[in-house]
Amino acid sequence: MTQLEQRPQSAETAIKFSPFVQRHVGPNAADQQVMLQALGFADLDAFVRAVVPAAILDAEPPVASMPPGCGEAEALAELRQIGSQNKVRRSLIGLGYHDTATPALIKRHVLENPSWYTAYTPYQAEIAQGRLEALLNFQTLISELTGLPIANASLLDESTAAAEAMGLSFAVCKRPDAKRFLVDAAVLPQTWAVLQTRAEPLGVVLELAEPEAFRWDADVFGVLLQLPGRCGRLWDPKPLIEQAHAHGALATVAIDPFAQVLMAPVGDLGADIAVGSAQRFGVPMAGGGPHAAFFATRDAFKRQVPGRIVGQSRDAEGNPALRLALQTREQHIRRDKATSNICTAQVLLAVMASFYAVHHGPDGLAVIARRMVALRHQLESGLRQLGYPVAEQCRFDGLDVHCPQAPVVHRLASEQGYNLRVLPDGASPEQAEGFGISLDECSDSEELESLLGLLAAALGVTPPPPLERGADDETLSGAALAAALPGVPLRQTPWLQQPVFHQHRSETELLRYIQRLVSRDLSLVHSMIPLGSCTMKLNAAAELAPVSWHGFAALHPFAPAEQLAGFERMVTDLERWLAALTGFAGVSLQPNAGSQGEYAGLLVIRAWHQSRGEAHRDVCLIPTSAHGTNPASAVMAGLRVVAVACDEQGNVDLADLRAKAEQHADRLAALMVTYPSTHGVFEPGIRDICDCVHAHGGQVYLDGANLNAQVGLCRPGAFGADVCHLNLHKTFCIPHGGGGPGVGPIGVATHLLPFLPGHPLATCGGDQAISAVSAAPWGSAGILPISWMYLRLMGPHGLRQATAVALLSANYLARRLDAHFPVLFRGEGGLVAHECILDLRGLKRTAALEVDDIAKRLMDYGFHAPTVSWPVAGTVMVEPTESESLAELDRFCDAMIAIRAEAAAIESGAIDSLNNPLKRAPHTLAAVTADHWDRPYSREQAAFPLAGQRESKFWPHVARIDNAFGDRNLVCTCPSVEELAELPSAG
Structure with missing residues (x-):
């Protein structure tokens, strides 16, 4: 019995392998033996010794440094006990993180839905139309929110988005001596830190100051304003933006999304770039992330935007279709000339935020924002009534107070279950010189009464009378809103008028809309996703639950x-x-x-x-x-x-x-x-x-x-x-x-x-x-x-087992496919590692086929394509992972071999070199069931090329997409009602 065998059949191996290992690893012991036999090895140990160079292979995993694996119930119970050591308090700290009410429907059907969380980046757009539509909704939300026409499909967090804005401003500046970037003194502390990190290697000089004290010279290339500032202050940035433009500098505004709901769009006020976090739109704080940052800018900078942009194009049938636009910005093409190194977005969180906006609509978002302003106004009045020194200034949802009673305030707040912001930032509560309170979507009159009560106790005075119930609702509008936000230009025109933000208010309709989008996406729910270098393995429910x-x-x-x-x-x-x-x-x-x-x-x-x-x-x-x-x-x-x-x-x-x-x-x-x-x-x-x-x-x-x-x-x-x-x-x-x-x-x-x-x-x-x-x-x-x-769950021996099977699966797949698509690179002994590159370049010469033709045809077989044309153009990189069963590996191989036979029919002249199943792939349900069929191959071959597909068929939602058309005619927000009326039906 070797240490890499899977099924525990003795006391020794039972200690090594947890019950979970056989849930995570797809091929069972018998399947592994079949694969080993195909490769000419007696056991997994011998195979591993042949693949991994002896100079680096460890005799055993780090058993002394990790606990052994265990079952799901045991691991969940242990983590629950660990989590119980956290003391969850009502945090009114702010600083870019706020409590929010995630609609139960979105939590259950998006955040906790494997159809959403196991999907891959939508590079194969024909089988990712659901995600792309949700992201287009997100981009539309951000563009309408900020008044800027180009928004990307999210970035990593607000601070890195601000750093990307600085980088864009620096990159497009034509003045070689312009090295100075001005930063609002009210910027979030973490954003200031990330800006410092980014600026120093690039030779950018940061200058932190109050906006009215900015030093304008010819060496300034950009400015960052924080609205509201970390102290809650909100103000009209238009005069300062005009001043920046007069000195040839770009203006970036880091804007709170709920403040922007009420305030005139910063793009209308002159901002060149708007950044922020969509966390407040239904995404839990979660210890700091993940949260979808947003980034919006003017059309002039669309080719410098970091990350991804979803754009509308058309498919081969002339129907509207979505895909990632301007993909030449991607780092694997531009390399050291890329606009940034960001190749990752926060798609799942952007999707949640977009559904939150769909759920509430513009009116519902305004109600929430107005309620926060009303509560802040009441809190501010109460503090003044108690005698706290509250400076006269316009604020959005929070305020800072400096006072000698601050340590007492923090102690009482903690005793009553509240976390307030400790002033100065980073100080201990015992040494505090003040406190900050940031209200949020979950705040109400009862919470305000509790806060004012403890603040009165800190002063030893009588609490103010109870607040009038209902005073915190949506009635704060018109003149009352303007009075509560003095000097701030307010939103005057309707926004988010696109139908998607109005048609799904009932839970029934929103549920159906979510599921309609789900049906357009291929994920691990449907089949293996064999992307090389991307490792699309099992994401177990027990791992996701916490x-x-x-x-x-x-x-x-x-x-x-x-x-x-x-x-x-x-x-x-x-x-x-x-x-x-x-x-x-x-x-x-x-x-x-x-x-x-x-x-x-x-x-x-x-x-x-x-x-x-x-x-x-x-x-x-x-x-x-x-x-x-x-x-x-x-x-x-x-x-x-x-x-x-x-x-x-x-x-x-x-x-x-x-x-x-x-x-x-x-x-x-x-x-x-x-x-x-x-x-x-x-x-x-x-x-x-x-x-x-x-x-x-x-x-x-x-x-x-x-x-x-x-x-x-x-x-x-x-x-x-x-x-x-x-x-x-x-x-x-x-x-x-x-x-x-x-x-x-x-x-x-x-x-x-x-x-x-x-x-x-x-x-x-x-x-x-x-x-x-x-x-x-x-x-x-x-x-x-x-x-x-x-x-x-896995433990050290289980992890070693998983890795060994990942190597085995890749080599088994390479062995089966090599005769049909040559494996381009091999290590010593003719073996590959956990992935292999299949050479498709010969098909271009013999059958006029591009690698994309094979990628799109795989969709008809129910598979996502492997990694296409990277690292070698005209190839695919395949990684099966340890979690896919032998049956699924064989199903993928059968599909690839069948596609090779279709290519052979082109080579022999049996089918047309232009009008064939590969060139016209993928085939949609609408095309296959249409009255007219003008193709020299059967509908059966188009839609059901493998036996058994009739029982479980994933249909691509659109035909092959014309990327070039979309880039020439960039549309990256939802169409208006008028535009929708002019679009052809997608069937």
């Missing part, structure tokens, strides 16, 4: 540390387990995407060089096969990219690496290398690669996108890497969410521990920490329970 628990979902990221004991325990466990699995000394969970992990890791390396008096080291070696975010991240980190060649086998060319390392020895900062390689093989020379870089003074950054081939078998920190980012949304089971959320923590060697990222409002990072890379101290904290559950 995300909705109140003890985690309701936490404010800046709540007092003593209230977060359970959360900190979970974080500590996760950091320790991840460090053990990767061989590093420590881990930071702050980066909230793989791209952020890359950036953070390079900044840590850069800080280490600076600490040694070697700040001049600025060269980053990157193999030509690297993921496009690698060079984009390096440029953002202030490094200079030097390409390293790859050989014919896809490996790093060691001779070229040595030559480049020698050439740049005096300035070498780092090498970025993906392992296993981007070409899907374990490079045997990885230790030599690391040794070469270290010998020339550099550090090794290992891109952990392919860590699913290593967990439990080998450790990057043990074979030479200094930094590695870990995609928790790939290897460690956080689902992709249709293109986000993600988590991209970094593991680092001992000497880099002091430089792990810190945060201005929490204790984290090293004693020489780089400043924050994300808004929240622990990034997307709300989804960390997923990875904690996965690791706890």
Whole structure:
């Protein structure tokens, strides 16, 4: 009995493998044996020894550093006990995070629905029309909210969105000496920290000041205003925006979405860019994320917008269809010239926010916003009545008060279950000089009475009389609203008039709308998603369940540390387990995407060089096969990219690496290398690669996108890497969410521990920490329970088993398909790692077929395409993962082989080279059932090419989409009523 066998048949193996392992790993023991036999191996141990280089293969997983695996009930009970250590209080801290009332329908049918959370990024748009429509609704919401015509499909958080705005302003500025960016003194503390992180490597000079004290000179390229400011102040930014424009600077406004509901759109007031967080629109605080940030701008900057834009185009039948627009902005094409390294959005959270807006409509959103203003007005009046020094100024939903009684206020508030903002930011309650209160959607008159009562007690005076019931409702409008927001230009014209925001107010209609969109998307609910480098594995229900628990979902990221004991325990466990699995000394969970992990890791390396008096080291070696975010991240980190060649086998060319390392020895900062390689093989020379870089003074950054081939078998920190980012949304089971959320923590060697990222409002990072890379101290904290559950359920031996089966599945698939689509790269012994690249380039010559033809035809077979034309044009990269059964692997192989037979019919002349099932794929239900059929192949072949498809058929919602037409005619918001009337029917 080997340590990699799955079924526990003895006391020894029962200890090694938890009951959950057989739920996570798709192929059972018998299936594994079939696959091993096909590959010529007697057992899984022998197979693993043949795939993984002996120089890096560990004899066993890190059993001493992790608990053994366990069953679902045990893991859930343990995490529930940990979560019970959190003390959930009513947090009125604000600072960009507010309590919200998530409609139960959206919580159950979106957040907790695997049809939404297991889908992949909508690159194959024909089978992603549901997500794309929900994202188009989000973009429409943001565009209408801000008055700016171009909005993207979300960014990672408000702070990084503000940093992206600064980067865009800097990039489009035509004045070479313009290096100064002015920042409102009322900016959120975490945004200021992230701006500092971004600015320094780019040579941007930040200047923090009150807007009226901004110093305008020719060196200013942009300005950031925060509305309302962290103190709650709201004001008319138009005169200052005009002043910025007069000096040739772009104006960015970070705007609270509910304030923008009432206030005139900042785009109408002259803003060039608007950013913010959609968290208040129905997304729980969740310890700081994940939350969908928004980014809107003028049409002139549409090609510089970071992230993704959903746009409308048309399909082959002339019907409207959605897809991602302007995809040449993507990092894998533009590389070190990319506008940013952001390739991840917060799709699931943007979808939630969009449905929240659909649920409430513009009138409902206005009611909520007006109620917050009314309550703030009453709170302010009550404070003055009690004698608190409240400055005269216009505010939105909150206020700050500086007073000597502040420590008492905070103590009484805590005793009554409230968290107020401690002033100054970052101070302890005992040393507070004031307090801040930010009201939210969940506030009401009863809460105000409670707050005013404790504030009266802090002064030792009689509380004010009870508030008049009903005074906090939607009656605050017209003159009363203008009086409550003096000097603020208010929204005057109707907005969100598109039908989608008015037709689904009843739960019945909204439920049906959500399910209608669900039916248009392919996800893991339907079939395997064999995307190379993306690792679409099982996201178990037991792993996802704790995300909705109140003890985690309701936490404010800046709540007092003593209230977060359970959360900190979970974080500590996760950091320790991840460090053990990767061989590093420590881990930071702050980066909230793989791209952020890359950036953070390079900044840590850069800080280490600076600490040694070697700040001049600025060269980053990157193999030509690297993921496009690698060079984009390096440029953002202030490094200079030097390409390293790859050989014919896809490996790093060691001779070229040595030559480049020698050439740049005096300035070498780092090498970025993906392992296993981007070409899907374990490079045997990885230790030599690391040794070469270290010998020339550099550090090794290992891109952990392919860590699913290593967990439990080998450790990057043990074979030479200094930094590695870990995609928790790939290897460690956080689902992709249709293109986000993600988590991209970094593991680092001992000497880099002091430089792990810190945060201005929490204790984290090293004693020489780089400043924050994300808004929240622990990034997307709300989804960390997923990875904690996965690791706890699997245990070290289960993780090793999963990795071994992932390798086995990829090699089995490569063996079955090689005769039909040659496997382009192999490692020693002719084996691949956890993914393989299939060469389709010959079909272009023999059958006039492009790789997209195969990708679209796969939809007719019920599959999402593998990764298309990356890292080699004209190929597909396939990754089956450990979670897919042998039956599903064979079904995919059968589909690919059948498609090859269809291509052979073209090659032989049996079917037309232009009018055939591949060129006209995918086939919609409308096309197949139409009265007219003008194709020289049967409807049966079009729609049901595999046996058994009639029992379970996924229909693409639209025919093949014309991307070029959509880019030439960019439409990225929902059509109006008038435009809808002119559109042809989609059937």
